Amino acid sequence: MGLLDIQNLSVSYDGKSILSDFNFSILKGEKILIKGNSGIGKSTLFRMIMGFGKYNSGEIYLEGVPVDADNIWDIRKKVAYVSQDTDIAEGKVSDLIDEVFSFKANRNNNGKSDLEKLLNRLSLSPDLVNKEYMKLSGGEKQRVVLVLALLSGKDIFLLDEVTSELDTGLKQKVVDIFFDNPQWTVLAISHDREWETKAMKVIDFSGRVN
Amino acid sequence: MVTYDISLEGMFFSFFLLIIPVLISYYLDLKLISSTLESALRMVLQLLLVGVFLTFVFDLNNPVLNIVWVLVMVFVASHTVLKNAELKTQNLLPLLTIFMAVTNYTMLLYFNKFIIDLTDLFDARYFIPIAGMVLGNSLKANVIGMDNFCNEIQRNENRYLFRLSMGAEKIEALVPYLRKSIRVALKPTIANMATIGIVFLPGMMTGQILAGASPLVAIKYQIAIMLAIYVTTMVNVLLGVFVLIYRGFDEYGMFKKEMLRSS
Incomplete structure (x- = not known):
């Protein structure tokens, strides 16, 4: 059994099949890229793992534990999911960071001490935290969300198009950060070739017939 | 001091005001005519009933x-x-x-x-x-x-x-x-x-x-x-x-x- 196992997963919305009989497994430490045209269920897969939607049939296991109503709240505390939607907050960046670290699950997390180091590594200035989040550029928002995911102390990452708005140099930096840690398990959806070159495995959704 | 009662005629004038929202609704196609009239009618019926009922409740004061x-x-x-x-x-x-x-x-x-x-x-x-x-x-x-x-x-x-x-x-x-x-x-x-x-x-x-x-x-x-x-x-x-x-x-x-x- 892998770290994450998906068996015969089928999802459909309004009668339209998004995923059918999908099987997948990832081992601890593996870095896998999922690619393919949009609208063919890549993001849906992540949402199912996080319990953000209902599937019709099949099973999802994380560390052998079924992803169901009883376990989902613990699973969300173990998995760092970064969605492609970066419209996640109002107010200052520092308020956003404080809010995330005020959650019960994160109160004992001292990852915040790495904040400045990470901002720097992703070419963000330290006074960015005093800016309004909504006024940041797309690329800055993506990096702020990534910083939060990296500070979370989790070691399983579901990354959905997290480098789409970054320039080539930054894309490479982000990819390197995730690949450099052998303990981390990474499942990334992306159209960027920086991910494809380094990925241990590439799953192409385009060839799938739903 | 005595509160003036409102005569039936006075009540008529008060309903007459409804012409204005009805006309505005008609010309601007607000689709509010039926709900305006329905609400007004409901108000009248409810208040009539409540008026009778409250007289009874207040007299009884239980x-x-x-x-x-x-x-x-x-x-x-x-x-x-x-x-x-x-x-x-x-x-x-x-x-x-x-x-x-x-x-x-x-x-x-x-x-x-x-x-x-x-x-x-x-x-x-x-x-x-x-x-x-x-x-x-x-x-x-x-x-x-x-x-x-x-x-x-x-x-x-x-x-x-x-x-x-x-x-x-x-x-x-x-x-x-x-x-x-x-x-x-x-x-x-x-x-x-x-x-x-x-x-x-x-x-x-x-x-x-x-x-x-x-x-x-x-x-x-x-x-x-x-x-x-x-x-x-x-x-x-x-x-x-x-x-x-x-x-x-x-x-x-x-x-x-x-x-x-x-x-």
């Missing part, structure tokens, strides 16, 4: 009957809140009714005991009209609050999901929505309180003055009732959103869209 009547008011108010916030009633109505009943009875008893110092706390002449004013205002605010909460959670679902992904408990992830709905819902009441007396003379004060009370007594009542309204409204909105938080999400913490009337 505490049990007064308490039951307020419960009916609370029930209708809760139902109206859910209907206007575009929510289905089956799951939410019992809990909302209980919550609103508790806050309103508590406020009424407090008001009658500590503020007016009545000997008969359930005296119909105080218990029922004050319940009506407090409830009427809570109702408006609750519609805004619950409607806002449901809209925001759908429009900004990604923000909620983001917080859940960051390890938040359901309630932690929902606090920002709760905060926003309460603020939005209370705005009209706060504005009301700040402009009272200058911009508009509230109904109760007008009523008391028309009935011959001295403006000073009317003012004291008005101040007390505004404060009671504000407090009850805030607690009711808070509880209304709590009902949504408690009943409106499935075991995965996802918003139940099937609660909405439009689904």
